[in-house]
Amino acid sequence: MTTFVDRVELHVAAGNGGHGCASVHREKFKPLGGPDGGNGGRGGDVTLVVDQSVTTLLExxxxxxxxxxxxxxxxxxxxxxKDGTDLVLPVPDGTVVLDKRGNVLADLVGEGTTYVAAQxxxxxxxxxxLASARRKAPGFALLGVxxxxxxxxxxxxxVADVALVGYPSAGKxxxxxxxxxAKPKIADYPFTTLVPNLGVVTAGATVYTIADVPGLIPGASQGKGLGLEFLRHVERCSVLVHVLDTATLESERDPLTDLDVIEAELKEYGGLENRPRIVVLNKVDIPDGKDLADIIRPELEARGYQIFEVSAVSRHGLKELSYALAGIVAEARAAKPKEEATRIVIRPKAVDDAGFTVTLEEDGLYRVRGEKPERWVRQTDFSNxxxxxxxxxxxxxLGVEEELMKAGARAGDGVAIGSEEDAVVFDWEPSMAAGAEMLGRRGEDHRFEAPRPAAQRRRERDAERDEAAQEYEGFNPFG
Incomplete structure (x- = not known):
């Protein structure tokens, strides 16, 4: 039998970007034809998508x-x-995505709704x-992120319009x-229903869904029995239907007490106070059940409940119940605000937003945080x-050195780019901004310069030979 799972912890990881290539084009009679290293491919995303054929998170x-x-x-x-392949994970309609702290990241309702869990x-x-007019032949490439x-x-x-709640074996x-x-499992013992069952009901022009939620017992909101595990399934419903067993064989139970217990659990769970309630007195086809229904009906009406006496066996009262539920569902749908057309919201950055921050920490370390500098660090091959x-x-x-100076950084101070977990730490030298002046004109390979005239090359060779000869003549191996 398929196990129903409605809550899981998932560890998702997107693909890494491929590294760029540093290469020089070579062919016969043209050994240095310019840089021709290609870009690395994008890593695949992990995407959640609503699939109506999926009903459980068991996988x-x-x-x-x-x-x-x-x-x-x-x-x-x-x-x-080549780009990495995106990983698409199908999830049931009504799946809520949360982070480890319980913050809601996405509420996936509706066929085809997607959420990128990891990019x-x-x-x-x-x-x-990377080649440009200034950097004709870069001898490096960027690493993948x-x-x-x-x-x-x-x-x-x-995702259902109507939720049937009540004790186990109440007849839901x-x-x-x-x-x-719907063809749910039916038996005359507690906890027959182990998974929420969904059915589609048509009443006149209204079509709505109805959910049979597993039975609740005292202490369900604190985790006793199956209640806490399934109370979340009533949150989206437009109306709650209390199904009371008027023909229970348990001497310590009665319909009014059952109603009070279920209401207490719903109140303890929270968030369901504004849902309209209907009370269904079930099993009135049994003589004792009909008598008990007549006794408790005045008390329920005094509490303000709308009462329906029904029998699943004889089909008594089912038509009236289905149309009453259709009316409540239609009113709830009409009261919902209409979805507006998709709008593009433009949120321009503040004029003083540099895209990064520089902060001085207690240990004297200057920390640079920002999407661009952190990404650039991850893309850098520090062996080059x-x-x-x-x-x-x-x-x-980007202005990082200028901000470090404003923050009071001096030569030799420690600077970290990134979070504490994966930061790159170095001793700052103000001359770093002037780059690698020590490295010469970065990205310019003299092999790609225009060839010098033959006479000039001969003069350079002769000068080098004469200089070497002079050094040799003055060399005394015995000191």
Whole structure:
């Protein structure tokens, strides 16, 4: 039998971006034809999408770790790496996505609704893309950005218009089976219903869904029995239907007490105070059930409830009940605000927003935070001096060095770019902004300069030979 799971913790990781390629085009008679390193491919996203054919989160309960594929690295000959494949995870309608702290990230309702749970990293640029009039032949490429990863919680909240609530064996499954075409499991013992059953009911021009929620017992809101596990499935309903068993064989129970217990659990759970209530007195086809219904009906009416006496066996009162529910559902739908057409909201950045921040921490470390500088650091190959110089120039153009000076940084002070977990820490030198002046003119390879005249090359060779001969003549191996 398929197990129903409506809450799971999922670990998602997007694919990493592929590294860019540093390559020089070579062919016969043209060994240095210019940079031709391709870009790395984008890492795949992890996307949740609502699929009506999926009704449980069981698959993610057994396999909670999901990862998209990485982008491929770029290659020479201007060949870009292949993008990683997006990982699409189907989820039931009504799935709520939360972070580890319980904050709602997305509420997925409606076929095809999507949410990108983890975004793939962008691919690194190859040296062909980094070439410019000033940087004709970069000897480096950018690394791919790691994909996002996070732990999320998926909770399924059934999407239904009507929720049947009540004690186990009150007849909720029987009612849904005769009101709709649903075929739930029905038996005469507690906790027969282990999963919420959904049925579709047509009453006149109104079509609505009805959910049979597993039975509640005292203490359900604190986790006793199955109540806490399934109370979330009544949150989206427009109307709550109390199904009371008027023919119960348990001597310590009576319909009014059952109603008070269920209402106490719903109040304890919270958020359901404004839902309209209807009371259904079930099993009135049994003589004792009919007598008890007549006795308690005045008390229920005095409390302000709308009462329906029904029998799932004889079909007594079902038509009146279905049309009454249709009326309440129609009113609830009409009261909902109409969805407005999709609008594009433009939120321009503040004129003084530099895109990064510089803060002085208690230990004297200056920390730089911002999307661009942190991404640039992740893309830098620190084993390549030219790549480090390129990073320095980018940070300088962004204004990082200027802000460090304003914050009081001095030569030799520690600077960290990024969060505490993955920061790059270095001793700051103001000359870093002037780049790698020590490295010469970065990105300019003299091999690609225009060839010098033959006479000039001969003069240079002769001068080098004469200089070497003079050094040799003055050399005394015995000191």
């Amino acid at each position: 993610y309960h057994h396999s909670p770790h999901r990862k998209a594929t990485n982008g491929k690295p770029g290659e020479g000959g201007n060949r870009s790496g 793939g990293g962008r691919g690194g640029l190859g040296n062909a893309a 790691p994909g996002e990863s996070q732990d999320i919680v998926l909770e399924l909240k059934t 499954s029987s009612l849904i089976s005769v009101l709709s075409a 001096d030219e790549a480090v110089g390129y990073l320095a120039d980018r940070l300088n153009r």
